[in-house]
Amino acid sequence: MKAYIQFTHEINRLLAFYKATIYAYEQTDELLWKWRKNKSEFIELGLNVKQPTFYKHKKRAKIENRKNLSETVYVRIVSALEVFLVDLIRDIFIDTKEPFKKQDIMIQFTQAELLSIHSPADIFNKIINKECRKLTSGGFNDIIKYYKKHFDIDLSSFAPGKSKMEEYHERRHILVHRLGRTDQQYRVKYKTKSQTISIDETYLIDCVKDFKDFSELVFTQVKYKLKNGLKSDKIKEKIVEAKNKITIEILKDEIKYFEPNFEFWGGDEFSMFSNILDTKRQIETNKFEIQISGTERQINAFIRIIKKGVIHKQIKAEFHKYRVPKPETISEPRFLDEKIILTIKEKLPPQPWETGVHKKVASELGISNKLVSIAIQQLIGKGVFKNQIDGIIIDEPQSDEENKTKETDS
Structure with missing residues (x-):
């Protein structure tokens, strides 16, 4: 995923920047020390070394420079992790829209905005930007809650643990907003009396390692969830009442009929070409076949x-109509007989069934949901199928003989 690759590159770049800067300081110090010790040697080589006024070589200045460098890099690293976690949500959104389908959130569009929309991408862009904007301003704890609520991923359980990850973020907050001066809340929470905090090299390197391990765990878990949990099997099926294969030859330029966002009315039904297109196969430069x-x-x-386009000599078209079989239906009976029960039995898929399977069978057969539901209960009672609740099988089927024995006992 793009977010993980970018985060890994950013961490490696920051670490390389830190080490390169330290190396540059050390080399400069050594050069200036040698210059002060033996200027004549440098003059003979034609080198005129001059220490700038802003460069301090005393020990205190060196410590201060390292401290400032470490803090700057550290702040950037923590920010990079937050960007990674938010951008990863964008990557998930590209892969599947299921976790973002919320009935309790309203997205407002003005009429002008709606009529200016060129494709669904404009709508998707507004939705995901609104989701991510809240998290960008909310901070790490809001991101933890979001991942748990929407993806069922508990970031707080990943190493190095919630407490340490929170401390990393709170330390960044104090460095940015209080210049390293701790407040009472921080001192009580982390049991320290220190009035100031900073970042040394050991702490920085530990942070980089923890963030790399943490990001890998998050990335791995997201990949697993996308494969096994986040994507819904319930895909809205397209209603297919008619099919056609058409061979098209373009005679004039700027024909827009076959662009994905081409809009047209089917009676009172607004549609786009992408809604009805199944396949497109190029035959020649200006000739192709669509289904x-x-x-x-x-x-x-x-x-x-298309026929209007043919009349106006914009295109040539050959039509090949397909016959679409009508769904098998049976007339709505007043009561269940063995024939109807057998028909319903044949329509039922292997168990465990998804929730609402009776509605699907009822729709296919053209009968009421209630009638199918009763038939299923009778089939379970006869031992043909197992009993189940919410898609989970809860007991074994009973044979007709076992049922007769129970009736005799009672």
């Missing part, structure tokens, strides 16, 4: 548009 499917209104409306 489209959708409601009868959508397909008929789009074919009328």
Whole structure:
């Protein structure tokens, strides 16, 4: 994922910058020391070394420079981690929209904004930017809560642990907003009497190692969740009432019918070409074949548009209509007989069933949900299927003989 690669590169660049700067200080100190000790040697070589007034070579100045360098790099590293965690959410959004489908959040668009939208990407962009903006201003603890709530990933359980990760972020906050001067809350929480805090090299290197390990754990967990948990199996199925294969030859430029965002009306139904396009195969430079499917209104409306293009000699078109089989249905009965129960049994998939399977079967057969639900209960009672609750099988099926024995005992 892009966020993880960028974070890894940023950490490595900051560490390289820190080491290079320390090396430059040490080399400069050594050069100036040798100059002061033997200026004639440098003059003979044609080197005129002059120490600038802003460069201090005393021990106290060296310590102060290292401290400032460490603090600057540290602040950048902690910020890079927060950027990584927020950008990783953007990567998840690209892969799947499921965790972001919230009924309790309203996104407001003005009419002008809606009519200016060129593609769904404009809407998606507004949604994800709003999600991430809250986290950017909220801080690390808000990010922890977000990952737990929306992705079921508990960042606080990852090494080096919540307490240490919070201290890293609070230390960054104090360095940025209080110039390293601790407040009472920090001193009580972390059991220290120190009035100031800073960053030494050991602390900085430990932080880099912890952040690398932490980011790898987060990245690995997100990949696992995307593969096994975050993506929903429930995909909204396209209604297919009509299909058509059309061979198109473009005769004039600037034909927009076949662009994904081309808009048209199918009766009172607003559609885009991308809604009905199944496949597109290029044959020659200006010749291609498309397969489209959708409601009868959508397909008929789009074919009328193409035929107008043919009349105006903008395109040539050959149509190959497909017959779409109608779904198997049975007339709505007043009561369940063995034939209907057997038909419902054949339509049911292997267990465990997903929630609402009776509605799917009812829709396929054209009968009521209640009738299918009753039939399923009868099949479970006969031992044909196992009993289940919320998609989990809770007991073994019972044979007809076992049921008869129970009835005799009672």
